[in-house]
Amino acid sequence: MSLILAIFILVLIAEVISWIGKSVLADFFFAIYLRVFHSSTSRKQHNLKADILAKKAELLKTSAQDQFAKWAKLRRSVDKGLADLEALNSQLAATRSYFTVQFNALLWLLTTGLGFAIGAYYRQAAVFYLPPGWFGPLEPLLALPWAPKGAVSVTVWQASCRRAIRMGGHIIRGLCVPVEGRTEPAVKQDANRSSSPAARGEKVDEVKKDI
Template sequence: MPSLLLVVFILQLVLHIINTVGANTINELLWILYNKFPTPTHNAAQKVTALKRDIVRLKRELGLVSAQDDFARWAKLQRQHDKAMAEFQKLDSSLRTHQTRFTSTVATLRWLGTQGLRFALQFWFAREAMFWIPHGWVPYYVEWILSFPRAPLGSVSINVWGIACASMIALVAEAGRAVYVLATTRAVRQGVEKEKPMAFEAKPGAEKRPPKSEQKSSKKEL
């Protein structure tokens, strides 16, 4: 059985990922994955995708055909477009209904597996000590805060351990984001500096020589 310390840490990590990515984005990704498998909506989703491509193709062809010069072809394309659009709207409406039900189920399961599990663990292990602090390391009021609400005095409660895990995960995520931004900015700056033309400095003592015509004229004057 995994350690309770590790379970709380993983739970806080999952909550941080969900809050960072966004529940709606996760729901959309799960819906796409759900339709990839042989589910009741698999065939309908594949047909909706094919109809989207057909509608785009027919619209492009309609734009290239003139209704005055080639009315027969234009009318045929228009009928095909209207038929595909009607079928697409019907299937898409049915899929939207299934997606709403799917999203509601996923949201319920996600809450039970994250927030609900966190509340259950905090209630069930409220009197348990996650680990003990050596006696005399911190003052009495700090021991009372670390054991809040019902853990033994001198220990760290599951509530405080969860808050500590969430804070540490947030700090590490912010540090990683800052390092990524700095590295990206430095790479872009170096690329811009490489593209700039380099200016060559003239060697010290090097003087401009006069043109050959001026040299010949000066010799003649001498």
């Protein structure tokens, strides 16, 4: 893969992650992680919640005065279930915290860290060369920091890709928002017009004419 395409794909992945949100991705992959590596714990938590809810419902139907022995037994069972559930939730919370730290570190390495590494390794390389004389005095700036004169450096190309992708995202959002803004008021306006007294009067007149 060429350097120009590799940098573009890397920047695109980083921007997509930024658009989606790290927390959303962490929640999604943590659910998969639980199913694969902690399926028994997750299943135990689900069954324990269902059992507690069932016993609580039965406890509410049991009279503490008329059926005290049964009520006390159910109460102890519910309290024990809640204690077990709290311990299980604490265990899963610790697992989630560890996973989130590792996941965020992995995302940083695959996006920002890898971008820094490519920028440092290819700091003197030319991503591509510009036609001579096209950009005049701007050519040295496009080669910053250490690329050959007349070339576009990795740093400048990364910044250009990031800028272009963000502008593309803004344009797409700008095209989508006005469509929603135009359709909703039109529907509301038609609904208000049809429900207005004048509109109802016109309909009555039309019915009378038909009769």
